[in-house]
Amino acid sequence: xxxxxxxxxxxxxxxxxxxxxxxxxxxxxxxxxxxxxxxxxxxxxxxxxxxxxxxxxxxxxxxxxxxxxxxxxxxxxxxxxxxxxxxxxxxxxxxxxxxxxxxxxxxxxxxxxxxxxxxxxxxxxxxxxxxxxxxxxxxxxxxxxxxxxxxxxxxxxxxxxxxxxxxxxxxxxxxxxxxxxxxxxxxxxxxxxxxxxxxxxxxxxxxxxxxxxxxxxxxxxxxxxxxxxxxxxxxxxxxxxxxxxxxxxxxxxxxxxxxxxxxxxxxxxxxxxxxxxxxxxxxxxxxxxxxxxxxxxxxxxxxxxxxxxxxx
Amino acid sequence: xxxxxxxxxxxxxxxxxxxxxxxxxxxxxxxxxxxxxxxxxxxxxxxxxxxxxxxxxxxxxxxxxxxxxxxxxxxxxxxxxxxxxxxxxxxxxxxxxxxxxxxxxxxxxxxxxxxxxxxxxxxxxxxxxxxxxxxxxxxxxxxxxxxxxxxxxxxxxxxxxxxxxxxxxxxxxxxxxxxxxxxxxxxxxxxxxxxxxxxxxxxxxxxxxxxxxxxxxxxxxxxxxxxxxxxxxxxxxxxxxxxxxxxxxxxxxxxxxxxxxxxxxxxxxxx
Numbered sequence: 259x260x261x262x263x264x265x266x267x268x269x270x271x272x273x274x275x276x277x278x279x280x281x282x283x284x285x286x287x288x289x290x291x292x293x294x295x296x297x298x299x300x301x302x303x304x305x306x307x308x309x310x311x312x313x314x315x316x317x318x319x320x321x322x323x324x325x326x327x328x329x330x331x332x333x334x335x336x337x338x339x340x341x342x343x344x345x346x347x348x349x350x351x352x353x354x355x356x357x358x359x360x361x362x363x364x365x366x367x368x369x370x371x372x373x374x375x376x377x378x379x380x381x382x383x384x385x386x387x388x389x390x391x392x393x394x395x396x397x398x399x400x401x402x403x404x405x406x407x408x409x410x411x412x413x414x415x416x417x418x419x420x421x422x423x424x425x426x427x428x429x430x431x432x433x434x435x436x437x438x439x440x441x442x443x444x445x446x447x448x449x450x451x452x453x454x455x456x457x458x459x460x461x462x463x464x465x466x467x468x469x470x471x472x473x474x475x476x477x478x479x480x481x482x483x484x485x486x487x488x489x490x491x492x493x494x495x496x497x498x499x500x501x502x503x504x505x506x507x508x509x510x511x512x513x514x515x516x517x518x519x520x521x522x523x524x525x526x527x528x529x530x531x532x533x534x535x536x537x538x539x540x541x542x543x544x545x546x547x548x549x550x551x552x553x554x555x556x557x558x559x560x561x562x563x564x565x566x567x568x569x570x
Numbered sequence: 571x572x573x574x575x576x577x578x579x580x581x582x583x584x585x586x587x588x589x590x591x592x593x594x595x596x597x598x599x600x601x602x603x604x605x606x607x608x609x610x611x612x613x614x615x616x617x618x619x620x621x622x623x624x625x626x627x628x629x630x631x632x633x634x635x636x637x638x639x640x641x642x643x644x645x646x647x648x649x650x651x652x653x654x655x656x657x658x659x660x661x662x663x664x665x666x667x668x669x670x671x672x673x674x675x676x677x678x679x680x681x682x683x684x685x686x687x688x689x690x691x692x693x694x695x696x697x698x699x700x701x702x703x704x705x706x707x708x709x710x711x712x713x714x715x716x717x718x719x720x721x722x723x724x725x726x727x728x729x730x731x732x733x734x735x736x737x738x739x740x741x742x743x744x745x746x747x748x749x750x751x752x753x754x755x756x757x758x759x760x761x762x763x764x765x766x767x768x769x770x771x772x773x774x775x776x777x778x779x780x781x782x783x784x785x786x787x788x789x790x791x792x793x794x795x796x797x798x799x800x801x802x803x804x805x806x807x808x809x810x811x812x813x814x815x816x817x818x819x820x821x822x823x824x825x826x827x828x829x830x831x832x833x834x835x836x837x838x839x840x841x
Contacts (some may be wrong), residue, residue: 271834309834312666316831337668349659351588358587363585366667366674368577410663534763 259326261452262288262311266320269306270530282319282476288469290325290417295467296395297460297557305398305422309456312342312420323383325417330444338368340418343411345404345426356387359395367414369410373483375412381409385439401432410438412443418452421458425462437466460557470557474565484557491555492563493519493527493535496549497541505546509537517559522548578749580678581669582618586684589647593685604696610818611635611697614760626793627761630703632697633786636690640721641753641779643686645746648728651678651804652736652826653743665830671823676734679725687721705790708748711814716801720782726815727778729818733819758783778811784788 265283270277281303288294296304311313311324313333321328327335350359356377364374382388385405387510390398400405404424421440425433432445444451457463463470464484472480472487480487499507500523513530514537528534541550545550592600593722637819652675653827655661664674697703713716735742756774757763763771763780 306834314662314665314831315834327694334668337666342668344660344662345661347659349593349663354588354591356592361669362584363663365580366669368573368580368662368668370576370580560840 260323261290261292261450262286262294262322262324262454264311264320266305266491267307267310267322267564268315269303269310269315269321270318280476281317281402284473284476284478286301286356286471286478286481288454290452291444292469293461294440294455295454295470296473297463298473299458299460302473306476307441307473308342308420308454308456312340313535314336315342320337324570326376327485334398339416340420341411341414341416342420342422342440343419343424344409345423345428347407348403349407351396353394353528355392356382356398356402357391357395360406360410363536363565364413368400369414377413378409381412382499385409386435401428404428405432406435408439415447416451418447419453421453421455423457424455425457433462434507437462439541441466452522460561464557471562472564474567477566480560487557487560489560491559492562493529493555494531495528496553497524497528497537498553499524499526499541499547500549503545505544511536511539523559572620577669577675581673581695582680583679585674586681589681591612593688597690600692603686604692604741607635607639607689608696610638611693612700612808615697615701616836620664624793625703626791626795628701629791629821630762630787631760632694632703633782633790634699635697636694636755636787637720637783638754638757638759639693640683640686640724641757641777643682644724644728648678648725649731649746650734650743651675653731653740656736662750665827671827672729672820675729675819675823678751679722679729681709682728683725685720699837704792706792707790709789712801713786715805716782716785716808718783719805719812722780723778723808723812723815724782726812726819729819730815734824736826737829753777753779756780762787762795762797764799768798769776775807778808782809 264284264286267281268279268506269281270279272278292404296307298304304333306315308327310317310322313329323329324336325339329336330517341451350493352566354362357375358453360369361374361380364377365371369377379388382391385408387402387405387409388470389403395403395406404427408424411421416441424440435515444453455463455466468480468483470484470487471478477499480490503522505522507518507524507526509516511524511533513528515527515529517525519525528537594602611631614635615628618627618631652661655664664671681730698705732804753762756770757777758766758771758774759779762784763774764784771780781799781804784797785804786796787795788801
């Protein structure tokens, strides 16, 4: 069964008589129980899509269903089964403590007071926030606040969790904690849990998502596993070389491109791995070459190849 | 049905909680919510004393001075609340929860009114002790018949205004600030408005506060207090206000939510 299904989904905004199309004919199918990532630069339409799926916005054209329910007509059926957590979110009331805040949102979501308090205890322990439970929100750091937002999203044990840039602005360690917990969460529990993550951090999408959709300028331009998408990169592998100043790279082949980035640094792009052995031998036995390192294509390379622009 | 009712009650309880906690958690509440209204009352009482006015005039000022902060709370904490909730990102969370916005606003109303009623009682007790003012406490039940629908109708108006202010934007906050003194005047907060000018009083009665203050003075003030409209009728009018304002609030919230989802301009911070 599908957790998310969109057909020719479009969304436009009219501001000062100017129409801006944020989503263009999005056709998306996300299987229940999967971790799906939407990768794209700022302004690509990721947040608009997630706001439509989380019932905050209506589509301009086309259809969108979440867990089989239409976002236009079955708003409450979806709201009972989903949670939305956004990055950089400063929601809540500064004078409430962490546990009071979570209790309040849990009651909005239909939980009773005792169940809410037990769940708060459990989740605050898991994300390492139990010592901050009595701290007022105004006193929390950005990282702690984002962990609290994540706990809020997980309180009701949603069937589908929408995460909109959940690690935005977090330091590396906390972002890693958040990713670690999400990986664990999706595989726990008796029912199938689905996560739709939007991010412009390719490493995050690469690490977490079974399937990734690349979105740019409101269009879904490619979908597949991380490995499938990386195959769309313009090259098969690349070498970064540092040499002494006298060295002049003399490798010539239609299957490679060498770029001299500074007096003693080159980047070689291989477009066909068949010539890799030849390149490798040249680099290994050349006394003017001090170091060389091989890199495989990343999601960002694939993104550049697909769109002609960078993620950031 | 039963599940829906429990959900509604829990939502109201949850949203009322920060209002009540927010009112009392930090000691500054005493200064802002009791000290400042008290200062206005003290000023008026000294002006009245300097003219050798009858003692009951001082009780007019005390009643008006206790009721006025309720109006300010309605305007600045209730009507502008959704705008604030939008800016802080809370509105998005409210709207993605299965709780109805009407329940959430009812929670704000319950929490806000409980807080302000307690402040009003504090101001009343301190002012009456400071200036040795007596009231007809035997009429406490009559006072409640006027006071409760007055407070609820004011907060219901606040609920209805909240959607409009969300759409209208920040400029309305500025206009509300400008209207503070004219509203103090036409509601007769510190003097009996019906004795000044009947047309002005009728115009001022658009705001339930005018009728509430007048009704409370009729039942609590010792001595002659002439009003062309009995407190009983005023209570009935206030109940009608309350019901109409609740209906308006519900309709305006439905309108606001539809507009928000269609246009994307109301609930989303980045729009």
